[in-house]
Amino acid sequence: MDGVTVIDHPLVQHKLTIMRKKETSTAGFRRLLREISTLLCYEVTRDLEMTMETIETPLQEMQSPVLEGKKLVFASILRAGNGLLEGMLELVPSARVSHIGVYRDHDTLQAVEYFFKAPDDIAERLIIVVDPMLATGNSAIAAIDKLKERGAHNIRFLCLLAAPEGIKSFRDHHPDVPVYTASIDSHLNENGYIVPGLGDAGDRMYGTK
Template sequence: MEGVTVIDHPLVQHKLTIMRDKETSTASFRRLLREISTLLCYEVTRNLDLTTVEIETPMATIDAPTLEGKKLVFASILRAGNGLLEGMLDLVPAARVAHIGIYRDHETLQPVEYYFKAPENLADRLVIVVDPMLATANSAIAAIEKLKERGARNIRFLCLLAAPEGIERFRAGHPDVPVFTASIDSHLNEKGYIVPGLGDAGDRMYGTK
């Protein structure tokens, strides 16, 4: 699909299979989510801009590569997005963090916003929005609209699983935002859940129903 990158690294796919298993415990699910998010972060940041800085090694002075521009922003769609956020911060601890509180009304499947907090100067930063699922895409579309209202211009969306229906709606709403995912699953069911999926990521991560 145009604008969508499937991260098919063997370790990503292996860990995702374990996470899908309904017998996987809450503790194991949480640990695997942190591990897989580090691998996903590696891929979604693969083409960051670099510049050089002069440093001295124990042997010589060199112009060495370093990241260019302002610190990245990781924008977590609460609550499940925090599971991806933690592993990504392990890899990029200097990143700034935005929190976007949006939940899906289970009757209407529409997003309900309750919280938004983001760093300043979003226009000058790459913003990576994270949420384990791109299902109906309603929450993701609303979150990115909010970030754009605050000035964000360079945005990427990262998720574990995506449904074809969600990708289609997301790309129609934000064609300028590339999607990175570990899997494009079969479809959405009548309740808006991804099939075969892995259930509700937030519930499985936090042991709630």
Template sequence: MNKVTVVDHPLVQHKLTLMRDKNRSTKGFRQLLHEIGMLLCYEVTRDLPLEMTEIETPLQTMMAPQIGGKKLVFAPILRAGLGFVDGMLELVPSARVAHIGLYRDPATLTAVEYYFKAPEDVAERLVVIIDPMLATANSAIAAVDRLKERGVTNMRFVCLLAAPEGVAKFHAHHPEVGIWTASIDSHLNDHGYIVPGLGDAGDRMFGTK
């Protein structure tokens, strides 16, 4: 678990509790996902490199820090990962956005790709892959595999909830990719859902349950 960061900030934990409530409305769930995505983004970008630049304040010229290098890329796994994007872009409005379309085959639980679009120079950027749930990890592994095919070497994975089985499987395939999550829950059930979890994040966010 040395490559896993559990974000235990009180605001994150409070909002996660509200989201777990099965009676939370679609609107409320979506708003909370937006807010918690912003807070998780704050944590996953904590160690971005800084460079000094000369600016002029109303009083004098000074050297001040700003984020260095190329703009990072947020890569939501469709469709549930979209719930994080707007909140993260509020913090990092200049970030690029890639889209990775994967769905989980209900019979085999394997990930099937149906769409992929990323910046041409994605290999030169830090890519933050986002998906609310790290359950079986099949989609997360497939997303990293696809990005590696494009030459990406600097990646981080952000999720709302993770299962121990998913964390172990993900790092068995991609041990160098760090995970940021609000909680590591108890286990997966026979249908590949995180327990106690919060249900299907995509269905709850879009009102399709």
């Protein structure tokens, strides 16, 4: 699909398979989500701009590459996005963090915003929005709407699973935002859940169902 990158690294796919299993425990699911998010983070940041810096090794002075410009912002769509956020911060501990509180109304399947907090200078930074599932796409669309309203324009979206319906809706609304995912599953069921999926990521991560 145009604008969508499927991260098919063997370790990502192996861990995802274990996460899908209904018998995987809450502790196991949480650990795997943290591990897989680190691997996904490698891919979504693969083409970050670099610049050269003069450093001294124990042997001599040299020119060596470092990240250019302002640091990243990881924007977590609450609450399940925090599962991806934790692993990504282990890899990039200096990243700024934004939290976007959006939940899906179970009757209308529409996104309802209840919280937003982000750095003031997000217009100058690369924003990586994270949420385990891109199902209907409504929550992701709403979150990115809010970021753009506050000036953000360099945005990427990272998820664990995506449904074709969600990808289409997301790309229709935000064609300038690339999507990174570990899997494009078959479809959405009548309740708006990804099939075959892995259930509700937030419930499985926090043991609330």
